[in-house]
Amino acid sequence: MTSTLGRRSFLGGLLAAPALGAVLAACGGSGSAASAGSATLKWASSYFPTHWDPVVGGSGAQFRHLALVYASLTRVDDAGNAVPDLAESWDYNDKGDQVTFHLREGLTFSDGTPVNAEAVKQAIERAKNQEDSALFGDLTSIEKVTTEGDLDAVVHLSQVDYQIPLLFGERVLQVASPKAAADPKALDQNPVGHGPFVVTQIIPGTKAVLEKNPDYWDAANIHIEKVELVSAPDPSTVVSGLQTGVYNFADLAPSQAKAAEGAGLDVFVQPGYNASNLSLNVNKKPFDDPKVVEAVRHAINRQEFVDKLTFGYGTIATQPFPEEYIAYDPDSADLWPYDVAKAKAALAESKYSGDDLKIDLVIPDEDASAEIVQSQLAAIGITVTIKIDKNWATPFFAKDLVTSLYGTTGRDSPLQTLTAHFGPNGPLNLSTPYEPEGFEKAVAAVRETPLEDPAYAETLQKATREGLASEALVFTFSQPNVYVKDPSISQLPKNPGHINWTGVKIS
Known part of the structure; x- marks a missing residue:
């Protein structure tokens, strides 16, 4: 068996990827007031934060921007391992149901409030309890948090769970000043953390200006003095924007990559652990018939998505992890190969036909992926009507849709990724409370296995295998x-799924 670290390592050229079906883009001239200066990062992003409170906005792709302002208890290195951030170390009790995080001494938030165990306690409690929290579902195994002295935060768990150091990274626990967080609505537009930068100006939805935080614990390795982050609605202007100096860093639509390379710019793929999927609701017809699900599984030609949508930069996905990642299950690499004949045969054995095989595919915006699904399912006799609903999230998370498209930016904890997709209460499981048989047992085994245990990789891959038996996702x-x-x-740095400015220089 490949070692844990070897399985975790990401190749520098990894072509894995982001999510939500959105096309990465960059901005035009509206952000061109960017100041000159060799240490100024001028970043154009199609994911400009709509929320700066990490409890509200930290779960989606925007966590990468919030990481400019907020530090977390831990972060991941380029191999996907949990490493220190605000916490310089941590240790479990003998039972594995309690973990103590030991914070660095002498840190303060940018408003002068101490970074201490009480601040961590309040951050976790707010993520669990705040009414508009996007994170509460990720913290279900946390029973309570207590403090021991000023710098030790003790997390008490309802079950053995060795995934907590991975869970408490940037995606789930960016820690805000408790003083500022006392007014969450104010924090949402005026963020206060202990990150590498401090916000000096925000124009909502448009632009944020940040200065280097001299009190950041790792300030010596932050060489950027200023960040100008701007919203980027138009992907066609990214190349000209960088050529003219309007900005010097941007998200890039794959369709623009060749033009950017031709202009002498550096185009690169940042590692990630994400995959798009077709979500099915097995609680609604026709997907309550396993034969219809089987037909759809064989009807999907993944290579067509790659060829038409990623311009050679993407890869096919058969599971929610890239091949180089520790949680990827090689035994499940090709469970449901593209085979129109098998798809038609399975559909012929189902109890549905005619109008019962007409379904609505509901999505939030126009998406070429939907048209590919429509065409591929039409080829086996399923009629798909694409419907755009700007309020799509409400029926999706209420599990009211028959089918939809979804993609994620992944999680630092692979178990969190699995439970989100396949668990009975998983936010990405359109078929709640359905889950594959054997999945809960496999998940429990992962929680009970320390990350450094030689059996961890094999145990995790078995949970992936059990999850992929789900009939709710393709x-x-x-x-x-x-x-x-x-x-x-x-x-x-090649931190998977993240944008890390540590050590980065602008010459």
């Missing part, structure tokens, strides 16, 4: 995390 492709930068910016 994975399609990985949309790459493509970025472009001016050559004056040095290479970024």
Whole structure:
């Protein structure tokens, strides 16, 4: 068996990817007031934060921007391992149902409030209890948090769970000043954390200006003095924007990559652990018939998504992890190969036909993926009507839709990714409370296995295998995390799923 670290390592050229079906883009001239200066990062992003409170906005792709302002208890290194951030170390009790995080000494938030165990306690409690929290579902195994002295935060668990150090990274526990968080609505537009930068100006939805935080615990390795983050609605202007110096770093639509390379810009794929999928509701007809699900599984030609949507930068996806990742299950690499004949045969054995095989595919915006699904299912006799609902999230998370498309930016905890997709209360499981038989037992085994245990990789891959028995999701492709930068910016660390500015220089 490959070692844990070997399985976790991501290749520098990894073509894995982001999510939500959105096309990465960049901005035009509206952000061109960017100041000159060799240490100024001028970042154009199609994911400009709509929320700056990490409890509200930290779960989606925007967590990468919030990480400019907020630090977390832990973060992941380029191999996907949990490493220190605000917490310099942590340890479990003998039973594995209690973990103590030991914080660094002498840290303060940018408003002068101490970074201490009480601040961590309040951050976790707010993520669990705040009415508009996007994170509460990720913290269900946390029973309570207590403090021991000023710097030790003790997390008491309702079950053995060795995934907590991975869970408490940037995606789930960016820690805000408790003083500022006392008014969450104010925090939402005026963020206060202990990150590498401090916000000096926000124009909601448009622009944020940040200065280097001299009190950040790792300030010595932050070489950027200023960040100008701007919203980027138009993907067609990214290349010209970088050529003219309007910005020097941007999310890039794969369709623009060749033009950017031709202009002498640095185009790179940042590792990620994401996959798009076709979500099915097995509680509604026709997907309550396993034969219809089987037909759909064989009807999906994943390569068509890659060829038409990723311009050679993406990969096919058969599970929610890239092949190089520790949780990827090689035994499940090709469970449901594309086979129109098998798809038609399975559909012929189902109890549905005619009008019962007419379904609505509800999505939030126009999406070429939907048209590919429509065409591929039509080829086996299922009629798909694409419907756009700007309020799509409400029926999706209420599990009221028959089918939809979904993609995620992944999680630092692979178990969190699995339970989100396949668990009975998983937010990405359109068929709640359905779950595959054997999944809960496999998940419990992962929780009970320390990350350094030699059996961890095999145990985790078995949970992936059990999850993939789910009839509620059909994975399609990985949309790459493509970025472009001016050559004056040095290479970024290959932290999977993240944008990390530690050590990055602008010459």
